[in-house]
Amino acid sequence: MKKENIRIVFMGTPEFAVESLKALVENGYNVVAVVTQPDKPVGRHQEKLQPSAVKQYALEHNLPVLQPVKMKDADFIEELRSYKADLQVVVAFRMLPEVVWGMPRLGTFNVHAALLPQYRGAAPINWAVINGETETGVTTFFLDKDIDTGRIILQKPFNVPDTADVEYVYDGLMCLGAETALETINLIASKLPEDNLDSIDFPSVLDEISVPQAYENIELKAAPKIFKETCEINWNQSAKKVYDFVRGLSPYPGTWSILRPVEDNGEKPLVMKVYKTAKTGSPSTGAPGSLVVEKNRLYVNTSDGLLELLDIQLSGKKRMDARSFLNGFKEIEKFRFRQNV
The missing domain is CATH 3.10.25.10 (Formyl transferase, C-terminal domain)
Incomplete structure (x- = not known):
């Protein structure tokens, strides 16, 4: 299917997500809207509002921006549905309710900065380095009801030198994540008919390009949120x-x-x-x-x-x-x- 005919909603907040959004825009995909966190109060008296890195990029490229406080808010759900997305792409965002991730007919996939099923959670880059891993990577997978457990689409490895700090790995995975997000959408597009999306069985097509996560008989390492x-x-x-x-x-x-x-x-x-x-x-x-x-x-x-x-x-x-x-x-x-x- 032609890339401009796939309506995509992108969800993300930090700089890490910008590289993936940029890859989609610069490669001609039809990003119809961007969802990001509300502007964050900054300054000594919290008097200024700082837009997210994703919002700044979206506005620079005239992309509609949605900033829900609550993902289950009825007005947000209605507005999101109005964009009639075929596919949603999530990079470094928050947990989504099923009413959101289940909305597009092609599903919602996430770009996760680890080789799932290892390092499920909010801080996979930090914990991979903390645990002395010599290799980590990027996984794209379809969202489901549980956190970071959905069917895997693609995985790309990334070497971690013994001298590398988390900034080095972050920058490397940011670029690798963008490449993998683009390759994932290209793969999905290659399985679709040229014009009429209503003529295909979406579940079977999506299952064809993804596999369940395999974690039997292996010790899973978690990546919980980092606190002080x-x-x-x-x-x-x-x-x-x-x-x-x-x-x-x-x-x-x-x-x-x-x-x-x-x-x-x-x-x-x-x-x-x-x-x-x-x-x-x-x-x-x-x-x-x-x-x-x-x-x-x-x-x-x-x-x-x-x-x-x-x-x-x-x-x-x-x-x-x-x-x-x-x-x-x-x-x-x-x-x-x-x-x-």
């Missing part, structure tokens, strides 16, 4: 686990730990964010969380080895490299990181 408390470093783990944890949350939201005086001298605990570390291969020289300064380099003990801190930030201060930090914080060895996580 999720980001606290547990120094009682191995150096490799801490290293992966830091890069899996860098640069945003960033890991953190509490610095406490070794002796109770009345000094207040300090909160330090850790953005980058380096494995040393050296064994621990003290209890987990204790610090070592050597030749203007800062190390911390883990359960099995020393980890070098490279890029850090004290609460209320600028982000800086460890050498610059040590130049202004001469008594760092009188502190240690909290252990009881």
Whole structure:
């Protein structure tokens, strides 16, 4: 079927989703409307409203924008239905009710930043890096009643270098996701007649290009939402686990730990964010969380080895490299990181 004859509604919010929307628009697909989150209050007094990255792109390309507060709102459902979409494409958006994902006759597919069934959930990129995966990827799948469980259409792998942080993987999967979204729609279009969509059996066509998720006899890894408390470093783990944890949350939201005086001298605990570390291969020289300064380099003990801190930030201060930090914080060895996580 000709691409301009397939009416598509696109749903997404952050920059990650823009690349996929851009791919559809630039390749001539008929995006009839875009659904995104309501504008977000920003500023010290929350006096300004910031549109999402997807909304900004949509307005620049004269695409109608819908911003429902509630996905089950009757007025929104009526307006969405008025666009008579044949297909809906979802990238980095929120959970949809069946009345929404079941609306188009060609269904609704999602671009998920992981190789399903692994890493179902809100933060698949972070958790893949945190868990030290050497490979992740992108999956397109049809939405159904449960989260991230629908029939898989396409999957594309992505290599994760040991030195990569989550920003590197995010950027890579953003581009790979756009390619996969476009390839998925091309595949769907190739199975449709040239003109009359009413002449085909949609369920059988969609089943032909997708397969159920297979997860028997494998250990599933989840990707739950990241909260502030999720980001606290547990120094009682191995150096490799801490290293992966830091890069899996860098640069945003960033890991953190509490610095406490070794002796109770009345000094207040300090909160330090850790953005980058380096494995040393050296064994621990003290209890987990204790610090070592050597030749203007800062190390911390883990359960099995020393980890070098490279890029850090004290609460209320600028982000800086460890050498610059040590130049202004001469008594760092009188502190240690909290252990009881």
